Amino acid sequence: MEGIGRGACMWRGLASSVLGCAGILFAVGPLAAQTAEEIVDQVDRLLRGESSQGVVGMEVITEHWSRAYEMRIWSLGTEYSLIRILSPRKDAGTATLKAGNDIWNYLPRVDRSIKLPPSLMGGAWMGSHFTNDDLVKESRIIEDYHIEIGYEGVRDGVAVWEFVLTPKPEAAVVWGRIEERVRQDDLMPIWARYYDDRGELARTMTFQDFKIMGGRLVPARMDVVPADKPNERTTILYEELEFDVEIDESFFSLRRLQSEAR
Amino acid sequence: MVGEKRWWRIGWRNLGRNRRRSIVTASALAIGYFSVVLMVGLLQGLVAEMVENGTGIVTGQLQVHADDYLPDKEVYATIGGRDGADVATLVATIRADPAVVAATPRVYGGGLVSTGTATAPALFLGVDPELEPQVSKLMESLERGRHPVAGAYEVLIGSEMARTLGAEPGDEIVVVAPAIDGSLGNDLFVVAGVFHSGLVDLDRALALFPLDVLQALMAMPPSRVHEIAARVPDPWVAAEVATRLAAELERGSFPVSAESWMTLRPEMVEYAKLSEAMEWVLMVIVFAMAIFGVANTMLMATFERRYEFALLRALGATPGAVVRSVLYEAVALGTIALAAGVAITMPVLVWWYHAPPSVSWLFGETTLSGALMRPVLRVEYPWLMGGAAAAALFGTAVVAALYPAIRAARVSPADTLSGR
Numbered sequence: 001m002e003g004i005g006r007g008a009c010m011w012r013g014l015a016s017s018v019l020g021c022a023g024i025l026f027a028v029g030p031l032a033a034q035t036a037e038e039i040v041d042q043v044d045r046l047l048r049g050e051s052s053q054g055v056v057g058m059e060v061i062t063e064h065w066s067r068a069y070e071m072r073i074w075s076l077g078t079e080y081s082l083i084r085i086l087s088p089r090k091d092a093g094t095a096t097l098k099a100g101n102d103i104w105n106y107l108p109r110v111d112r113s114i115k116l117p118p119s120l121m122g123g124a125w126m127g128s129h130f131t132n133d134d135l136v137k138e139s140r141i142i143e144d145y146h147i148e149i150g151y152e153g154v155r156d157g158v159a160v161w162e163f164v165l166t167p168k169p170e171a172a173v174v175w176g177r178i179e180e181r182v183r184q185d186d187l188m189p190i191w192a193r194y195y196d197d198r199g200e201l202a203r204t205m206t207f208q209d210f211k212i213m214g215g216r217l218v219p220a221r222m223d224v225v226p227a228d229k230p231n232e233r234t235t236i237l238y239e240e241l242e243f244d245v246e247i248d249e250s251f252f253s254l255r256r257l258q259s260e261a262r
Numbered sequence: 263m264v265g266e267k268r269w270w271r272i273g274w275r276n277l278g279r280n281r282r283r284s285i286v287t288a289s290a291l292a293i294g295y296f297s298v299v300l301m302v303g304l305l306q307g308l309v310a311e312m313v314e315n316g317t318g319i320v321t322g323q324l325q326v327h328a329d330d331y332l333p334d335k336e337v338y339a340t341i342g343g344r345d346g347a348d349v350a351t352l353v354a355t356i357r358a359d360p361a362v363v364a365a366t367p368r369v370y371g372g373g374l375v376s377t378g379t380a381t382a383p384a385l386f387l388g389v390d391p392e393l394e395p396q397v398s399k400l401m402e403s404l405e406r407g408r409h410p411v412a413g414a415y416e417v418l419i420g421s422e423m424a425r426t427l428g429a430e431p432g433d434e435i436v437v438v439a440p441a442i443d444g445s446l447g448n449d450l451f452v453v454a455g456v457f458h459s460g461l462v463d464l465d466r467a468l469a470l471f472p473l474d475v476l477q478a479l480m481a482m483p484p485s486r487v488h489e490i491a492a493r494v495p496d497p498w499v500a501a502e503v504a505t506r507l508a509a510e511l512e513r514g515s516f517p518v519s520a521e522s523w524m525t526l527r528p529e530m531v532e533y534a535k536l537s538e539a540m541e542w543v544l545m546v547i548v549f550a551m552a553i554f555g556v557a558n559t560m561l562m563a564t565f566e567r568r569y570e571f572a573l574l575r576a577l578g579a580t581p582g583a584v585v586r587s588v589l590y591e592a593v594a595l596g597t598i599a600l601a602a603g604v605a606i607t608m609p610v611l612v613w614w615y616h617a618p619p620s621v622s623w624l625f626g627e628t629t630l631s632g633a634l635m636r637p638v639l640r641v642e643y644p645w646l647m648g649g650a651a652a653a654a655l656f657g658t659a660v661v662a663a664l665y666p667a668i669r670a671a672r673v674s675p676a677d678t679l680s681g682r
Contacts, residue, residue: 064338065444090445105438107448112436114376 036149036163037142051076052214054241055086060128062232070239080252097257099249106257113258129203129224129234144171150179159184175202186210186217201227213241273590277598280563287559288599294552295603295655296610302541302647303611307618307640308630309534313497316530316633317523318399319459320387320468322491323500325526326356326507329517331488337371337442337480339488342516346485353393355510356492361503364396365492369473371480373439373447375419380427384419384469386439388476397493400459400470407431407455412472416454420465424456431455437469441481449479460627460634497523529631541647549651549658556592556662564588564670571670572678581671588670592663596656603655607648614641 051074058069069091075081084095093108103116141147144167151162165178176197181190192205203226207219222236277284317323331339341347349367356365369388374381391412395401401409401418408431410416417437419429429435433453441447451471459465477484494500500522508520524531564571571584622637629635 060444062444064442067444088445094446107436107438107446109448110436110450112376112378112450114374114381114436114438115379116374116381 036147036161050243051245051247052241052243053245053247054214055239057235057237057239058128059233059235059237061234063229074245074247074251076247076249076252080249082252082257095257097252097254099252104254104257111258113254129226129232141165144168144173145178152184155181158190160190188217188219203227209237213238214243216243269586269590270594272587273592273594276563276567276587276591277594279567283559283563284595284598287556288595288602290555291552291596291599291655291659292603292606294548294658295600295651296607298545298548298651298654299603299607299644299648300610300614300641301544302644302651303614303641304639305537305541305544306642306644306647308635309537310642311635311638311640312530312533312630312633313523315399315635316527316631317497317500318493319403319461319634320398320400320464321523321526322397323494323497323523324356324362324492324504324507324520326352326490326492326511326518326520327488329519332519332521335370335488337440337488340482340486341488341490341518342485345516346483347487347516349485349487349490352511353490356490356507359492359503359507359510361494361496361499362492362507363495364393365490366390366393366397367473367487368394368489368491369476369480369482369486370488371439371476373437375417375423375427375469376436376438377427377429377433378436382423382426383467384423385467386437386469386471386476388471388473390473397491400457400464400468403457403459405456405458407453410454410470410472410475413474414454414472415449415451415475416472417451418455418457418470419453420468421456421458422462422466423469424453426466429453437471437479439476439479441479442486443481445481447479447481461629494522500524527632530633533631541644545647545651545654549654552655552658553662556595556659557665560588560592560663560666561669563591564666568670568673568678571673572675575673576675576679584671584673585667588667589660589663592659592667593656596659599659600652600655604652611641611643614639615643 053074054072056071056073058071060067060069067088069088070086071083072086073081073083079098079100081098082095085091085093093106095106097104097106097113104113105116106113145165146168147163147165149161150164151160153159155162161182161184163178163180163182165175165180167173167175167177175194176199177195178192179195180192182188183190188210189207191207194202194205196202203224206223206225207221208223209221210217210219212218213220218238218241220238224234224236226232326341328339328341328343330336331341341349341352353365353367356362367390369386371386371388373384373386375384376382389401391401391409404418405421407418410418417435419427419435424430427435431453434450435453437449437451439447457465457470471479473487474484477486494503501524504520504522504525508518511518511520574584574587575581618638618640620638625637627634627636
């Protein structure tokens, strides 16, 4: 139950993580005089209206099994995304559509689409270590978190900022605190650490393999490791990525969710 | 022994001195006995109802798992690990215990059930449709439709779930379950039936599948199950059976653990203990009150007979003999009271046991320590407490008579007889 609930979120998380990286990237520019809030806000604003498409590999390693997926993704702003599994064969064709607040899953085996209620959007899917907060992070970060610079200086020979995000009292968010290290020169994220409401580390996301894709610098590899199971991880590898593609809202339809799989 | 008989006779006759008073006093004791036994019977009925329903609806009185299954209930922790077990042999071994009348394998999972637009999270339970009804009552609570058949892609869902989904028997629903190989199991199922257990959590969240079909959906071979549940008709021996089975199964090639409902549902054991303590408190209160009532009457009776006691003493009766005569009177009173008490209690208890009155006008189905309670006032036969109450009744009569008896023995023959 929880597993599947997490599932939806994985999709959202994945789509938004793509956007998230891109978003941070779009924010390249003079930043010296900006506050932490402004930096993140700029990232947030830059996200809107952007579209992307690409092919992503996802490797999930758990204590009991490991699986590698390949999937094609499309996204438009933070409101729309479509993700379709290309392989392995058993799951190929399975797709998820996020349009506004609605999430639909298409299951090719039964040729049905099912709508997920909002209550099922927390957690991870197929044991992947993405959560709903990955989406929250992108779409409501300014509204839900106080953002300040926890550290500004040189770490491991690289000039970085370390942002500390603490939820505002009224914010309904999963995390008790988020810390994120970002490179100053190109705004590439290095890692993000997510703490639960008791202040304990819940998971760590690391970014690496920075390269130009679709004309922009992106971290082509992201790893998520849960703190309580250090031997488990989910790795996202961007294989193809294009930005500002010609798609609009009508692309993200239920009809497309079902028809293209056949 | 002749002496004993005589004292008995004196005690008995003394009761006849003031018959009305003796009857009232004996009635007080008899009603005290009746109240205690009936209240204890009701308390035990409540506990029996809780335990029977709490263990009978799904849990079973006994469960066998892989030793690492509890408390996390991970879907991977099947009996025998990755290789699984010879399920039929395991079931037969458990069934072979003399206290076990039925055993059945189960598989648990979690996922989604959906009609398309309406989707609900669900707890999946894979059962053997033939064996399961011998262990649990869940399938008895079928409200409409029929039970799923082994091998068929059919599901039995709870009434609340049916309402959420807008699904009726015969409808098709999509079932999605993360499989143990990491894939996303999904298939179309027909709603065979809808059950209503009365337990909201079950009615909202539980979906029952034929064992083999759920295993297939979750990419599990038939040799992998999470649990063997067993029925032990006397729930109070289940812990003993669990220990016995654990020792028996330990000889197998894989680690398993056997738990009785007492381990699985400790809250019910706590309630039963509390209830038992209440029984004793109840008895102490009722008979403590009776002691003063009886003592008062006996004081009156002995005071009225003080000339008689003085005469007895003057004729050579020892103080001990006087005490004895009063105590025997109390014992005789107790005997009558007990006979009367049993005579009124037993028929009421038997009638109540066989026709427990419904209190549905007062409240509907409710839950106690997570167990469903029917709105009936059920009694159990409280044999042990019935005996204890009989002893308490005699004790009350004798203790209450002790002080009046001592006072009677201290009567000064000369002073009393001379009217001083």
